[in-house]
Each structure stands twice: as C-alpha cells, then as structure tokens.
Amino acid sequence: MKIKSIFQKLFKQLSVSLVHYECILCHQSAQSALCIFCQDALAKEALTNKRKIIKVQGETIFIYSFNHYDGNTKKLLSMFKYNKNHLAGKALASYFYQTCQQQHALSDIDLILPVPSHRLRYLYRGFNQAEILAKSLYDHDRNHYDARALIKARYTRPQAKSNYTQRQTQLHGTIAQRHVIVSKHLLIVDDVITTGATIQAMIKTLLNNPNNKIDRISVASLCRA
16 A cells, blocks of 8 residues: 555656646746746836825825736736636736735735626626736735625726726716725725726725725726726
C-alpha cells in the first residue's frame, strides 16, 4: 500500500508540473492566463497619476484609476465583458488586487461596494465585472464586502453608448439603497470610469441617506477612459 501511495503522489506531482496555459493575448506558453511579457505590457499601461479628487455635495472623494482604457487593458476587458472570457477576468482581477495593494491610502478599507448592475444586464451577461474585481480584494484580504447594499433600480443604456449629456442625466434616481451602511473607509469598485456619472450617482445615494454612518469614501477602478 505504501508503494502504491508513493506512486500516486509522484504521478500527481508530475501531472501538476505538466499543466500549462496558453497566453490569451499572444498565445505563447504561459504559467497562467497571461505570459510574463503580456503581464509586463499590462503593467506598462498604468496611469502615472492614478489619483483624482472630486467633490460630491461638499465631500472630498479620491478616485484611483490604475490603467489607461487602451491597449491590452481594453482588449482584456472587452474579452471579459463581451466575449465572457473568464480567464481574462481572472487576469484583470489579479492585476487589480496587486495594484490596489500598492495604494497605501487604501490600506484601511473596511467595506467594499461594487458598482451595481441592473438585473436585466446581469441576466444577459451572466456576471457583474465590478463584482468580480471587488471580490478579488475581499478574497485576499477578507475586507467586508457587500454586493447587495446598493442596486440599480432602473435600466439605462450602457454609458459607452451614450453621449456626454445623456451620461450626466440618465442615472438620476437609478441607484437605490437596500439597508443602512456603516463604514470608516468605504471603497466603491468599478471597471471603467468615463465621466464619473455612475460613481457620483452612487455617492449621492450614500450621502443622502441620513441613517448611513460613513466617515470616508474612496473609489477604485481598473481603468479610466
């Protein structure tokens, strides 16, 4: 029995060592969804100035956007959102987590909220990409995560398909809150920030609820368009 057990362990170790991936971008041999060259290329698309400051109803909000919405970042996000390539989503979530870890100002986050997706879009796509990015932080650091505190109560056309004026107005009254939120430092997570209309709609909903107790709000997005 001992000899059999030893051979089983050796076979398992050999099988694991033979497992390899094909890079989803360049199709070269890789140890994960992206080869080291494409990982480096993704990192090189990082924004030099990741932090932006906005004012919402008198409150100072720090928005951290990690990459340009271009190149491999845009390609991977499109593969994930529109082609349902979950390996691309896994690669982006890993990159998002690693980059968040480098932002010292986000080290005291105690609550994570993803930007909500309307139920019709969720049914069509099968997932909410903001949730997957947010979960990458929760899975690693065990920060409190709440994907149900805020909901998108009314369907709107995708922001990318709307002009500037439509983006600023179509989200009014679309975000609803389900329960009271208490947080010292709350982090809102999104995949792409364009005009920031969605983020501002969420923050206004949080600030206008007198029962909430939130000391500080920050935002983290994978990229900025």
